[in-house]
Amino acid sequence: MDAYSKIVRKVLDQGQVKENRTGVNTIAIAGAMFEHDMAEGFPLLTTKYVPFTLVAQELEFFIKGITDKNWLRDKNNHIWDEWCSPAKVAYGHDDETRKKMMDERELGPIYGWQWRHFGGGYQAWDKAAVPSGVDQLKNLVDTLKTNPNDRRMIVSAWNPVDIGQMALPPCHYGFQVTVINGRLNLLWNQRSVDTALGLPFNIASYGLLLTLLALESGFKPGTLVGFLGDTHIYENHVQGLTQQLERKPFSLPGIKTSSFSSIFDWQYKDTGLTGYQHHPAIRFEIAV
Ligand SMILES: Nc1nc(=O)c2c([nH]1)NC[C@@H]1CN(c3ccc(C(=O)N[C@@H](CCC(=O)O)C(=O)O)cc3)CN21
Numbered sequence: 001m002d003a004y005s006k007i008v009r010k011v012l013d014q015g016q017v018k019e020n021r022t023g024v025n026t027i028a029i030a031g032a033m034f035e036h037d038m039a040e041g042f043p044l045l046t047t048k049y050v051p052f053t054l055v056a057q058e059l060e061f062f063i064k065g066i067t068d069k070n071w072l073r074d075k076n077n078h079i080w081d082e083w084c085s086p087a088k089v090a091y092g093h094d095d096e097t098r099k100k101m102m103d104e105r106e107l108g109p110i111y112g113w114q115w116r117h118f119g120g121g122y123q124a125w126d127k128a129a130v131p132s133g134v135d136q137l138k139n140l141v142d143t144l145k146t147n148p149n150d151r152r153m154i155v156s157a158w159n160p161v162d163i164g165q166m167a168l169p170p171c172h173y174g175f176q177v178t179v180i181n182g183r184l185n186l187l188w189n190q191r192s193v194d195t196a197l198g199l200p201f202n203i204a205s206y207g208l209l210l211t212l213l214a215l216e217s218g219f220k221p222g223t224l225v226g227f228l229g230d231t232h233i234y235e236n237h238v239q240g241l242t243q244q245l246e247r248k249p250f251s252l253p254g255i256k257t258s259s260f261s262s263i264f265d266w267q268y269k270d271t272g273l274t275g276y277q278h279h280p281a282i283r284f285e286i287a288v
């Protein structure tokens, strides 16, 4: 995927050093765009191994509106381990706080809650929404089926009322779907982009969501577009990314979903890759 490498190169070439809350400096640029035609294959990096199962599990967790970290952990998925709702443990970097954050399962009203229950009075991961809030994902799917020319098919995760309770304010804070000439296109907005670790996951996750929405509605998969804001590389990721850029990409994998009935019943196990050829994984340390 040339589009990803171009973004990495742009940040390496033009990025300016920037301090941030994590204590690990980044080099950052103000804005980039990612674009991929789904007809060219599934957008999973081949220049390093990306664990697609972890991406698919996280997407199921969002689609189901789950905010319990243990739902992922029970599946041996540890990508949200370090974070928790600041209403439970105030964010901090010292060892004791980090352990408390790790032990707490409550993530607060993050992505899935906003997608399915926007404005629904969040209480806790095990409490229903009272009132139930706006089911933005259901509304989007209904509109895709009844009025696909609509230009208002948007799901927003940015809810200023709830931000103080979220493990992290949404990074990818909204997405839009638009159907043009029988093809379903998905465009997402992201305010803050960890180019080495987050972006490959975000590209694959929205590529998978686009695929599922296309299956649900019968349109052909179209173009995936990401509008990226503060696009950065943590200083301890520069070496790994430089090595990654030297690798020659393989052709992109395919994606196959079995027994699809509805996006709301879909499980991560239903979807797998076909022909994923890739270079070895690269270890990047996550900034918390
Ligand atoms: N600094 C930072 N970057 C992120 O991308 C990020 C956050 N924080 N916080 C919230 C979520 C969690 N996300 C994550 C967290 C970890 C990995 C990660 O470690 N990925 C490894 C594989 C991990 C494994 O196999 O268990 C990778 O090599 O892609 C990726 C995305 C994305 N988000």
Ligand SMILES: O=c1ccn([C@H]2C[C@H](O)[C@@H](COP(=O)(O)O)O2)c(=O)[nH]1
Binding pocket: 020, 021, 168, 169, 171, 172, 192, 193, 194, 195, 197, 198, 199, 202
């Ligand atoms: O899906 C995600 C989630 C998070 N990130 C990255 C972007 C930043 O490096 C951090 C979040 O820190 P903020 O200080 O809240 O911006 O996580 C990502 O790339 N993708």
